[in-house]
Amino acid sequence: MTQIMPNLEDFQHSSDTYINREISLLEFHKRVLAQAKDANHPLLERLNFLIIFSRNLDEFFEIRVAGLIKQLDMNSITTSPDGIPNEVIIQQISEIAHQALEEQYKILNYDLLPQLQGFGIRYIQFADILEKHKAWIKDYFFKQVQPVVTPISLDPAHPFPRLVNKSLNFIVTLEGKDAFGRQIELAIVPAPRSLPRLVKLPNELTGGEEHYILLSAIIQQHISDLFPGMVATGCYQFRVTRNADLTLAEDVDDLAVALKDELSSRRFGRAVRLEVTKNCPNDISHYLLEQFDLDPMHLYQVDGPVNLARLVANFDIPELRFKPYQAVIPKALRNAPQIFEVLSKRDILLHHPFDSFAPVINLLKEAAKDPNVLAIKQTLYRSGPDSEIVQVLAEAARNGKEVTAIIELRARFDEESNITVANILQEAGAVVVYGIVGYKTHAKMILVVRREADKLKRYVHLGTGNYHAGNAKMYTDYGLMTTDADICEDVHKIFQELTGMGRMAKSQKLFHAPFTLHAQLLNLIEQEIQHAQKGLVARIIIKVNALTEPKLISALYRASQAGVKVDLIIRSICCLRPQVTGLSENITVRSIVGRFLEHTRVYYFQNNDDAKLYCGSADWMGRNLFSRVETCFPIEDKKLRKQIVEDGLLNYLKDNVRAWELDGNAQWTALKPNTGEAAFIAQQYLMDQRVIKTIA
Template identity: 80%
Template sequence: MSQYMPFQNDFQHSSATYINRELSLLEFHKRVLAQAKNENYPLLERLNFLIIFSKNLDEFFEIRIAGLMKQIDLKNISNAPDGIPNEIILQQISETAHQAVAEQYEILNYTILPQLQHYSVRFIQYQDILEKHKAWIKQYFFKQIQPVVTPISLDPSHPFPRLVNKSLNFIVTLQGKDAFGRQIELAIVPAPRSLPRMVRLPDELTGGAEHYILLSAIIHQHISDLFPGMTATGCYQFRVTRNADLSLSQDVTDIALALKDELSSRRFGRAVRLELGSKAPEALSDYLLQQFDLEPSQLYRIEGPVNLARFMADFDIPSLHFKPFQPLIPKVLRQPQRIFDVLSKQDILLHHPFDSFVPVIQLLKQAAHDPNVLAIKQTLYRSGAQSEIVQVLAEAARNGKEVTAVIELRARFDEESNIEVANLLQEAGAVVVYGIVGYKTHAKMILVVRREGKQLKRYVHLGTGNYHAGNAKIYTDYGLLTTQEDICEDVHKIFQELTGMGRLVQLQKLQHAPFTLHQHLLELIEQEIHFAQAGKAAHIIIKVNALTEAKLIAALYRASQAGVKIDLIVRSICCLRPQVKELSENIQVRSIVGRFLEHTRVYYFHHAGENKVYCASADWMGRNLFSRVETCFPIENKKLKKQIIEFGLLNYLKDNVNAWQLNADEQWQQIQAKDGEALFMAQQQLIERHQFED
């Protein structure tokens, strides 16, 4: 038990001390959108940020907006710490989201697309079709599109169809009679998901230039051909977004089977947003809103493709992308010796994507084939059946190793993929468990048990990010490879906790949610308060993806009032309000949005010069601390600790290019370099540092 006991937290939050989480998340999406305007970025990277913004906004509506709408339907009063009614939040979100979407398409239509034409890259929409394109388009339509398209007339025998979440569709106005003599005025044409959303025009039409025509333009050009004998007088693309959150009962008997049932319903959840081409008549927009039971505020008029999330074409112009770099493999692991020999002598700290993810895969590969390795245990949160890690685990099981995989089936939007992973590993002979019902397993752990002489030795990897090689190239994360006995024993106990049943175990070095982590963080904050009150230096630096947990925010306010210097590097949601007089004057909040997605979770406490440093899988959110299984591990090696402080924290506090600062009025302002101050980008500095070390 620590000598410093946290204060009894009776702090009452309000909108003056707690920023609404939904509004804060939407502000993060706007910071991503702002990257598309960054003239220092290559054009295709700026286009990619527009696409990322679209995907982010899709999920925001599918989960966050859907949740608010559900609470309003149930007439639930908001219990959020800010105390703002859900109806008011929904209204504010609508206003901000409409402005952001309008800005998104303004950037696309008046900046990105015109500038791409200077590089002979064109994306042809319906209004851009030239006479020379028409013969080729006609042939492509009749050979590749018409055979798979199913037009649906709207009449008494054909009611409005159930349309899949986020699918591209067209509403068509018609004149004339069909083959049965019926006067049909409206029809729906769903665009098959099996068809590419962009088609490259042949070189003979473009002179070898990269010209792509949108699927929507091809269908629009030949929409009347889908209704023989009739005339299409209007064709307007639209897309409906639906509630995609999944809900599982606590008393399910088979979580995999229950998830499969839920996944089938996700595609047809309640509508939460309608996107419609800007030229569609008001009568059609009213009709669609009625069909989807939506209000006018939930309609988004789109000046371009409504499915921008699938806009990127498959071509490569290196000058229009970020300059590639080669992730570094630590020198000690490049030798032709076994990774077990290296780890027996020293810990290895990996900082992705600057450090390669290869050593993690290397550990598993060598374990899969080493005759002395007896067992491999691993958590999997986001992974695919085709991933190298999953294939290696399956191979290890087939080689007779005792392989245990703790797979979190409920990782949002990866549920189906994770069920596939579970089936593959079970067929290979691995033991597969799904963690604890009601608690997502979000911890990132690998445990390898190896016989060395007469002893069993354990090798562990702990990380802040998922075991996903693709993510490791674009997400910043830390991973620790170690054989420290106390840490290995703790990991072993947590795996026992996840796969078996029993009382809460006492850990030596690790903190883990939902049991000890939250309390430990409160204690660490309280310790800094005591140091500050004693007149000693006190400093906290926290780097997380999100900060929403009310008691931790209250503790940070108290630390600020005691004189503790607090720097928060929060990528997305931050509900803490900094720089408020007599509340949070000593708290600075910044967000880094750049080439890579900032994903590391690092907690630093000055602790009278001891410099306590922790890496973790957990953000400072209620769900991470109370509803998930998470791990938080100390970095005690002085060299590795210094490395994290210098390059994982202080480096980001110096960024004056990709950094944004949160003000007391909830506004995020991009930090600008002062006159005469050199430009400093934290991520670029890390790229250059690793290349120099190599």
């Protein structure tokens, strides 16, 4: 264990007690990449993890690295609790990212692609083109590609073009003169964004196997044909990543209009990364760096396609995929004629994707058609215009229900989609509100108001994840369906708070960010500290996606020093240093990276013999606790509470296959079963248990 003993009075963090957030996030992306070389995963799933890593890294540069570079450009002094200057962090990120990318392409070129070829799956790059391919490629190029390609010569009349964020481009070296007698040495060829990046070769060329040729290879094969009378002496792929974060003033008149204006500028933000193919000459790479105003540390030379995220193809080879899993309907709802009748008698807990998302949709469907339902209110963070939920809400509005949708337009990279959702619902007659400027509405809430025996009764769904049926098949999340009067009243007040201009909603049972959640979490930690100081058994188990908030980290350090056993299950970012003598020796931190994306937020406090358990929409980050509207709800039913503790917490603490542990030096280590110990995968256990219960 690392030896540190800080002064905890008026505790101030430093790099000794606080792991840098950006480095921690990058380490999570490396854990995802590690899945791509894990031979225990099916082959196509490994390729999928490689693609997910590419997408994650793109967003990391677009948002996190872009933010650091922006601060440097503005000569802004870092305020991160670790105290490390931004320029140092950027350099560290560059070193780690370069190593990770080199590893990524090694996995692709020397592991995945050769194995895929054994199953008849080939990705044909420029160097892989065979003589038998050339006639078909030529025909495709002149019929499908050449008519939409726009080569741009670089000369005084044609300055370096503005290139869209993450677009595929080629820089071409030329010899000869053009039609006007000009000596052109360089040109840019943007790959048409309207064309697929993967093109399936016809069966007569492949013998019925799955062979895909990259669009980049087709263009490179005929690059000289884009410059008649000239010769292309070199053709090199490159891609620039830009700042894609959006900045909105708090005094905008119309949030939707302001967002539309910002979305158009996202494509041309400040450059933060340049990717070029490995064979690109140094002078060409440096020329591109100058055009994008980037230092050499931001240059990434890759041994293959510059955008691996485009390697997605639909391969129908079941043995190379995870075994299909069919989510189950909870027993209480399987044969129930009406969901309202069930909820009137008991709470229902859903654990996705092990439990089906269908009951959430069915609740809304019944509400949309039930003549006794008067109103439906719902928050929407990421749903999509094609979502069944959006269609059902629109139907409910057309059926005369009072439908209110709180749509968070600023959900990152879903802004445009959410604007479309808002338009669909408004046209159907729903009341659409965009939340509070300056505070993202991240809470997951549904409220249904129904007339029963001349009284109004409320039905509520609260969740840890978005109302997105696709995500519910890939993300682990909890959802509680209840008619508890106090919880329903709290949800009603929060909806009023979001649509009106009244005072802060005073809740009975819910904790509510940005108002009470942070303080209540500190109080719950303090209670465990007091129990430990009295000699009582004290324990905290927290499962969230990220832990960055400095005061909560300080409180957990104090809890450890008081003797509280603290287990943290953190999917991605963890700024706390565990297992440090005198500071955090009673704290363990683990991360589960597996088939499903871990997304549940669960907070457990032993509270002597009267355990308190909460689920919520908030991670333990400053943005969630102070800059977002979040809800945290208690699980009071003893049976449901036991289910969450056993399935959602203790189960994950037993995982010895998909778990990684963090040490005091900020190093993550993949766990393996000890000699003689049985392998245990938490997610697989939950799938197996659902199957057993369904059969029973």
